[in-house]
Amino acid sequence: xxxxxxxxxxxxxxxxxxxxxxxxxxxxxxxxxxxxxxxxxxxxxxxxxxxxxxxxxxxxxxxxxxxxxxxxxxxxxxxxxxxxxxxxxxxxxxxxxxxxxxxxxxxxxxxxxxxxxxxxxxxxxxxxxxxxxxxxxxxxxxxxx
Amino acid sequence: xxxxxxxxxxxxxxxxxxxxxxxxxxxxxxxxxxxxxxxxxxxxxxxxxxxxxxxxxxxxxxxxxxxxxxxxxxxxxxxxxxxxxxxxxxxxxxxxxxxxxxxxxxxxxxxxxxxxxxxxxxxxxxxxxxxxxxxxxxxxxxxxxxxxxxxxxxxxxxxxxxxxxxxxxxxxxxxxxxxxxxxxxxxxxxxxxxxxxxxxxxxxxxxxxxxxxxxxxxxxxxxxxxxxxxxxxxxxxxxxxxxxxxxxxxxxxxxxxxxxxxxxxxxxxxxxxxxxxxxxxxxxxxxxxxxxxxxxxxxxxxxxxxxxxxxxxxxxxxxxxxxxxxxxxxxxxxxxxxxxxxxxxxxxxxxxxxxxxxxxxxxxxxxxxxxxxxxxxxxxxxxxxxxxxxxxxxxxxxxxxxxxxxxxxxxxxxxxxxxxxxxxxxxxxxxxxxxxxxxxxxxxxxxxxxxxxxxxxxxxxxxxxxxxxxxxxxxxxxxxxxxxxxxxxxxxxxxxxxxxxxxxxxxxxxxxxxxxxxxxxxxxxxxxxxxxxxxxxxxxxxxxxxxxxxxxxxxxxxxxxxxxxxxxxxxxxxxxxxxxxxxxxxxxxxxxxxxxxxxxxxxxxxxxxxxxxxxxxxxxxxxxxxxxxxxxxxxxxxxxxxxxxxxxxxxxxxxxxxxxxxxxxxxxx
Numbered sequence: 001x002x003x004x005x006x007x008x009x010x011x012x013x014x015x016x017x018x019x020x021x022x023x024x025x026x027x028x029x030x031x032x033x034x035x036x037x038x039x040x041x042x043x044x045x046x047x048x049x050x051x052x053x054x055x056x057x058x059x060x061x062x063x064x065x066x067x068x069x070x071x072x073x074x075x076x077x078x079x080x081x082x083x084x085x086x087x088x089x090x091x092x093x094x095x096x097x098x099x100x101x102x103x104x105x106x107x108x109x110x111x112x113x114x115x116x117x118x119x120x121x122x123x124x125x126x127x128x129x130x131x132x133x134x135x136x137x138x139x140x141x142x143x144x145x
Numbered sequence: 146x147x148x149x150x151x152x153x154x155x156x157x158x159x160x161x162x163x164x165x166x167x168x169x170x171x172x173x174x175x176x177x178x179x180x181x182x183x184x185x186x187x188x189x190x191x192x193x194x195x196x197x198x199x200x201x202x203x204x205x206x207x208x209x210x211x212x213x214x215x216x217x218x219x220x221x222x223x224x225x226x227x228x229x230x231x232x233x234x235x236x237x238x239x240x241x242x243x244x245x246x247x248x249x250x251x252x253x254x255x256x257x258x259x260x261x262x263x264x265x266x267x268x269x270x271x272x273x274x275x276x277x278x279x280x281x282x283x284x285x286x287x288x289x290x291x292x293x294x295x296x297x298x299x300x301x302x303x304x305x306x307x308x309x310x311x312x313x314x315x316x317x318x319x320x321x322x323x324x325x326x327x328x329x330x331x332x333x334x335x336x337x338x339x340x341x342x343x344x345x346x347x348x349x350x351x352x353x354x355x356x357x358x359x360x361x362x363x364x365x366x367x368x369x370x371x372x373x374x375x376x377x378x379x380x381x382x383x384x385x386x387x388x389x390x391x392x393x394x395x396x397x398x399x400x401x402x403x404x405x406x407x408x409x410x411x412x413x414x415x416x417x418x419x420x421x422x423x424x425x426x427x428x429x430x431x432x433x434x435x436x437x438x439x440x441x442x443x444x445x446x447x448x449x450x451x452x453x454x455x456x457x458x459x460x461x462x463x464x465x466x467x468x469x470x471x472x473x474x475x476x477x478x479x480x481x482x483x484x485x486x487x488x489x490x491x492x493x494x495x496x497x498x499x500x501x502x503x504x505x506x507x508x509x510x511x512x513x514x515x516x517x518x519x520x521x522x523x524x525x526x527x528x529x530x531x532x533x534x535x536x537x538x539x540x541x542x543x544x545x546x547x548x549x550x551x552x553x554x555x556x557x558x559x560x561x562x563x564x565x566x567x568x569x570x571x572x573x574x575x576x577x578x579x580x581x582x583x584x585x586x587x588x589x590x591x592x593x594x595x596x597x598x599x600x601x602x603x604x605x606x607x608x609x610x611x612x613x614x615x616x617x618x619x620x621x622x623x624x625x626x627x628x629x630x631x632x633x634x635x636x637x638x639x640x641x642x643x644x645x646x647x648x649x650x651x652x653x654x655x656x657x658x659x660x661x662x663x664x665x666x667x668x669x670x671x672x673x674x675x676x677x678x679x680x681x682x683x684x685x686x687x688x689x690x691x692x693x694x695x696x697x698x699x700x701x702x703x704x705x706x707x708x709x710x711x712x713x714x715x716x717x718x719x720x721x722x723x724x725x726x727x728x729x730x731x732x733x734x735x736x737x738x739x740x741x742x743x744x745x746x747x748x749x750x751x752x753x754x755x756x757x758x759x760x761x762x763x764x765x766x767x768x769x770x771x772x773x774x775x776x777x778x779x780x781x782x783x784x785x786x787x788x789x790x791x792x793x794x795x796x797x798x799x800x801x802x803x804x805x806x807x808x809x810x811x812x813x814x
Contacts (some may be wrong), residue, residue: 012274015405016806019237022690023670029233032262040274043281044263045802046234047794048734052778054796061803080690081777082754091782115690119759122267 013067013132015042015125018057020050022080023114024072030118038122041071041129049073050110051084055095058108062099065141068107068132072122075112085112106135163290166198168224168489169283170215172206172231174261179204181265183276187230190280195288196223206231209626212244217327226290229468230258230283236681251295253733253793258776285802287635292798295803296733299771301322302484303389303693305724308333309664313341314360314706316488318368318713319720322638324372326717328724331480332367333395335659337378337440337639340364341490345425347513347521349706350569357523358440364443365673376478377444380659384666385755386529387775388693389483389729399473402435406468409445413469414461418610421453423525426518435460440523462740483729484720488678488713489663491699494549494652501555502545502650503619509628510536510619510648512548520573530574539646540580543630544571546587550653558674560653561703564591567651567731568601571609583609584643586616586632594705612641619648654703667694677701687715689794692729734776734793739799749780749789 019025025046047053050073056071073091074084091132092110099105109128113121171188173179173689188200199222203211206229218224226484226702229241230700234257236611242252268275275720292661305328318680320330343349344364344768346356367373376395383394416624417433425432434453437445449469461469494740496504511519533541537576544567552561564587571583590611592598618631628648632641656675664671669689672676677700680688687695697712698704704712721728736749736758745765750758757773758780760766767788778791790796 014807015802026235026670026690029235029259029262031268032233032259035269037269038267040264040271040278041267043285043806044259044277045285045799046798047778048791049777049779052782052791052799054782056796057799057803060800061806064804065807077665078668081775081779082668084754084777084779087752087779087783095420097163110512115678123759138302 006075009054010065011062011137012039013129013137014042015068015070015116015128016061016066017042017044017070017072017125018047018050018053019044019113020073020080021046021048021083022073023078023112024050024121026115027072027117027121030115031121033137034118036122038125041132042125049079049081049084050088051108053088053092055091055098058095062104062138063140064106065138066107067135067138068109068128070109070111070142072111072113072121072124075127086124103112106131107138164223165226166224167196167197167226167228167287167290168215168218168222169197169200169212169228169230169287170206171190171200171202171260171283172211173202173204174228174232174265175204178231178261178265181269181272182260182279183272186276187283188277191283191579194284196291197287198224207237207240211247212240215241215244216248219245219250225250226256226293227252228256228258228283228286230260230279230286232261233259240790252298253296254290254293255627256286256293257288258282261708267457280805285805288801289798292795292797292801294792296792298733299731301387301389301731301772303482303727303729304728305329306331306480306482307480307486307720307724308381308391308393308480309334309488311341311488311490311492311698312367312375312377312698313337313364313459313488313698314343314363315339315490315709316486317363319486319488319697319717320367320373321363321370322714322717323629323720323724324370325411326721327373328493328721328723330373331383331393331395331482332375332562333379333382334375334377334665334686335439336472337400337446337448338438338444339367339375339377340441340443343706344441345427347524348518348573349594350565353569353573361441364441376796378448380492381663381666386481388691388731389723391482391485391693393480393482393485395480396475397478399451399475400446401451401454401471401473402447402449402464403470404444404446404467406466407446407464408466409437409442409447409515410465411447412448412463412465416459416463418457418459419453419455421450424516426525427512427515429515429518438566450783469601469781483724484695486695486697486716486720487663487666487667487669487695487700488716489660489700490657491654491703492657494655496548496650496652499555501548502616502648503628503649506622507619507626507628507693508532509626509646510650511564511619512652513544513570514652516570516649517566520570529587530647531579531628538578540613541582541645541647542571542574542584542641543645543648544583544585544651545629545648546585546651547615548650548652549655551588558654558657558703558797559591561591562705563651563653565597565600565705567649568592568604568609570649572600572604572607573605575604575609584612584645585609586612586614588613614641625651625700654699657700660700663700667691669694669696676694687712687719693723693730732776734791735771736769736775736776736778736780737790737792738767738769739788739790741762741787743767744786744788746785748785752780752783754779760767782796
């Protein structure tokens, strides 16, 4: 394990993004096709619907040291599965509330990004990365050392 | 479900405890990936992971040689899992699934990692970081791949009937082609007549044929075709089901008369005392409250506009066939179809709210559609182009292009047709009345297809003037009501002050009303410009991401008539593949219940958007109806006991990826 003290400049957030197959994953594809550059801070995990994302996945990611977790789905009304994203909204907001007690709520974000919003995808990643930079590293990582 | 059967089991299903032998194939995609990501470094690193038996880097993994490499290595190393790190699974997953299936592997043993769209293309200037990220992404994929389980795709029967929504020229072409191939078609049109926008045009470019003269016979052909069931003045209200098996509810709006009895004689209109602006003529002239939509309407039947009817009952007295029924209610038809073609059309941009170029402020500024109706012999003036202020025939006519197009304040896209129809409109009036003087104010003149440039040259030869520039100031002379325009001629860089008797705005193509409703009913994606999205802009231009749903015409972007007709035919061709094969393949991804763990709490039942989960009465356990389950996983995340799993997206499979996102974690064995 690296024991050097990392300067804030050297540190870059590590974000896990759960993207639904139909809208947000395709939006990320479009960001790529359009060459909208964004920081290499995010890794995308494809699920069929944002409603598949269980709080346990988010907790596991944060416990393992993710600096941020993004859950991205179709806009309300556009869900491929009618209203899966409404379920996701309830679930993620509840998870956020629970995380608030640990001061981790800002590390979880829910966004609606459609298949045509490549630019928006890149903007969301840039914005979330900046927010996480302000928050600093996931304190779990310090404990683990 | 008895009507659903699994496909032939071509693949051996290994036992769970079988050793996982993973092959990883990293694609350079020419320089798309290889120019940014150090693919060799990725392959070398991945080769050190447990279970990875072989790694390979290919220039184009999807090419014949790339696929042959995968197949050779499956054989050589007896691989049972394959990871492809390349582009997007949304375009290439089927290719590689078929590739490994040919070698006897279950197609769901493929894991696809996107290191192009999600890595090299978006981190073009950060090569080292992109390489590190690619390593992480591939590692996530490798660890997930080891946990993948075999699945069988389902074959579903396809009802050999089609629904076409929208009976403009694109939808009519789809319906005719499908009907001629022997399939039954329901053709739903929200207006009281089929024909769409093309029925309103006077002449069509570049050959200046009379629009209704070429469209009319096609409309009659549609009406005569025994395989086409026209449902005019009707709207799709609900769609459920899936490819091959869509259940659609269609509402028939009341015409307030019995269409079986009405002969379209229009005697009722003659006696009707109510006059309202005539929508078919773009609000120019009037029609009655009971009316036949237009002389060539199909079906040629009247209807009552109840919003404007004063219930004087004069029409009922005049109707010889006793067709009038003032108490008519909407009626509904449920149809079952295998495929759906959306040809929901467009409307023209409305310059009224923003008063673009003075429209709505000054009488003598009209839109091109209004001009089109004035030119038409069946229009409000019998084909005489007159200006609204004094009904005099104009001499100096100005045309402004790109109104509601190529403008960041309205729509940024080019509507594609306005240059051509403006050129045509100027030609037509110039030919009718050679003494007229025409000036077209444009940004660029775009004439890309066959005969278009020739038509443009013809206009120039006729003496139509082209001025490159957009009006910066439009005012009205209070006495003459002439339109005064200040415009910079950007070619000579001179300000010009022009005066016109009439000015015509070339309004662009914008999404039709109701496109949002169709989008939601069919579960399609809408782009930022409000138009519907195709499955792939180049290779699948009429498919959508929803199996069995296709798009034709302007619903997916501005198009001219030949393009819309071609798309109508293309949709019919694509749809026929399913209709003729009588079957479609659906994803094997569904929710699965473990009855040993299910406690029968029924939480999942309320979560399911598709009513796919039912209680097993005897055992009091949840039961997933596979044919209805679409595999979203909503219920899985909701299940409090963990009895539900989503195949191909099982908890352990997703967690394997989550665990491997972060480099400082020890790689899960």
